[in-house]
Amino acid sequence: MESPEIVIESLEPMLNSREKNPERNPTSRSIAITPKKDPASLIKRKNVRRLVTKSGESNVSNGRVTGPGTGTFVGIFTWLVDSKWRWTGLIFFASFYITWTLFAILFWVICYFHGDFEMQEQGESVNNGSIPCIENIRDFTSIFLFSLEIQTTIGFGFSRVTEQCGAAIFTLTVQAILGAIIEAFLVGVVFAKLVRTKQRAQAIGFSQFAIVCQQDGQLSLMFRVADRHTSRIIGARVRATLVSQTRTTREGHVVTLDQQPLRIYPSGEDSDLLLLWPTTIVHSITVESPLYGMNESEMTQAAFEIIVTLEGTTSSTDMSTQAMTSYLPTEILWGYRFDDMIGAKSDNGRPTVDHSLMDNIYPVRTTPEDDGSEEFIPDLS
Structure with a gap:
């Protein structure tokens, strides 16, 4: 039989009460004996x-759930709040880079079919002197910076959308609205994670x-x-x-x-x-x-x-x-x-x-x- 480890502690304030309990302290010695x-x-x-x-985690899974409060948006928000900070941070950065890149591709396609890349240095197009969709863009890098400036509302700087291209104007408004939604969503996730009581529990x-x-x-x-x-x-x-x-x-x-x-x-x-x-x-x-x-x-x-x-x-x-x-x-x-x-x-x-x-x-x-x-x-x- 394995011998229990005996730990001897000097707990003088508790000796009197323990000595009165023969179960807890079976000896009359002035020490507390605790079998470990x-x-x-x-x-x-x-x-x-x-x-x-x-x-405290539930092992019960829900299947075929329908009704209010069970949509994809609510599920994603709850998952982000409950997930670890590294995953939340990864989604935070990835969401911005993905949207910047996607809208940069859309602007590039619009400019390509409009002939903006054939623009001369003076800002005029070789196609009958028409005004470009986006002024002062030369390649995909400049369009990516333009997409970033739109979504972060830091100002257009040297490039801007002209009134001659309706597709570019529509894409600009969609990106501005979508960017505001993404920012509000991610700020809500971070705030919910900071104030949640799971860490306290x-x-x-x-x-x-x-x-x-x-x-x-x-x-x-x-x-x-x-x-x-x-x-x-x-x-x-x-x-x-x-x-x-x-x-x-x-x-x-x-x-x-x-x-x-x-x-x-x-x-x-x-x-x-x-x-x-x-x-x-x-x-x-x-x-x-x-x-x-x-x-x-x-x-x-x-x-x-x-x-x-x-x-x-x-x-x-x-x-x-x-x-x-x-x-x-x-x-x-x-x-x-x-x-x-x-x-x-x-x-x-x-x-x-x-x-x-x-x-x-x-x-x-x-x-x-x-x-x-x-x-x-x-x-x-």
């Missing part, structure tokens, strides 16, 4: 297609697994949430939903991906969650719980997923943010409790939160194997 083990080694892996990834961390143990005499499912950002989340609410692959109703109807809410504490229906420090969310497995009656083996083999959603308002920007994660049955560990993350006070008198202990657990002897009275002792090997 890689949580991933405790999870029995399965090839299960989850609905929501651990990072990434600072909200959930424990990689959930645990089941006794809490206040009641078998409970627990997971941990923490905010690692300096700006705080106010009015935070946490919701947990158990999604079963199938559920058969009393009438015999089979419901696919049935949703059942889990009552949790804190952050219930009428209370907000204080995220100044990491908080353990507790769901009591009572008679009303969908998990009631399951033991460890039954829960591991069950086909469900617990989706957790945290919603709140960022104090610095006053914008709402949302973070999600999920737990599969194989990511629920029985007979463990989360380790403390709040350590000794620093020199300035403030308690210190060690976020590296987010997923640290230790075994407890108070978790029954099922809803009976049989005691269950987890194995760390």
Whole structure:
């Protein structure tokens, strides 16, 4: 059996409370003993297609979607906002260069068929002395610069469209309008990316697994949430939903991906969650719980997923943010409790939160194997 790594910490302000708890500190020594083990080694892996990834991304794809809000324009805008900055920057530069080049080609074709390239240095055409479509252009390079000047509205400079060529005038107006639309579209994308709350939501961390143990005499499912950002989340609410692959109703109807809410504490229906420090969310497995009656083996083999959603308002920007994660049955560990993350006070008198202990657990002897009275002792090997 692999010996757990023992980490000795001098947390004097927490010794008195820990010495009173024989589970947490089974010895009378004035140190805190924390068994360390890689949580991933405790999870029995399965090839299960989850609905929501651990990072909060949805794995549900929509097909044959019609109706308002599903058009190509909306889809492209959403894709650009959600994509990485390097892709947004690439589209930003490419859109301008492509439009400049396309309209330069159109102007070149118009000038070619109008005979502008046969123009003399004095600005007169050899074709019966007619006025050219675009004055002072000699080759494709000069036309490309002319196209750039039109779309960026920096002025025509030495070249300009004359009133003798209707096709060139029409092309000029189309490019001016299209250029304004592209600029407005890309500015909207960049602004939406700057003010979006996705980056803020990434600072909200959930424990990689959930645990089941006794809490206040009641078998409970627990997971941990923490905010690692300096700006705080106010009015935070946490919701947990158990999604079963199938559920058969009393009438015999089979419901696919049935949703059942889990009552949790804190952050219930009428209370907000204080995220100044990491908080353990507790769901009591009572008679009303969908998990009631399951033991460890039954829960591991069950086909469900617990989706957790945290919603709140960022104090610095006053914008709402949302973070999600999920737990599969194989990511629920029985007979463990989360380790403390709040350590000794620093020199300035403030308690210190060690976020590296987010997923640290230790075994407890108070978790029954099922809803009976049989005691269950987890194995760390």
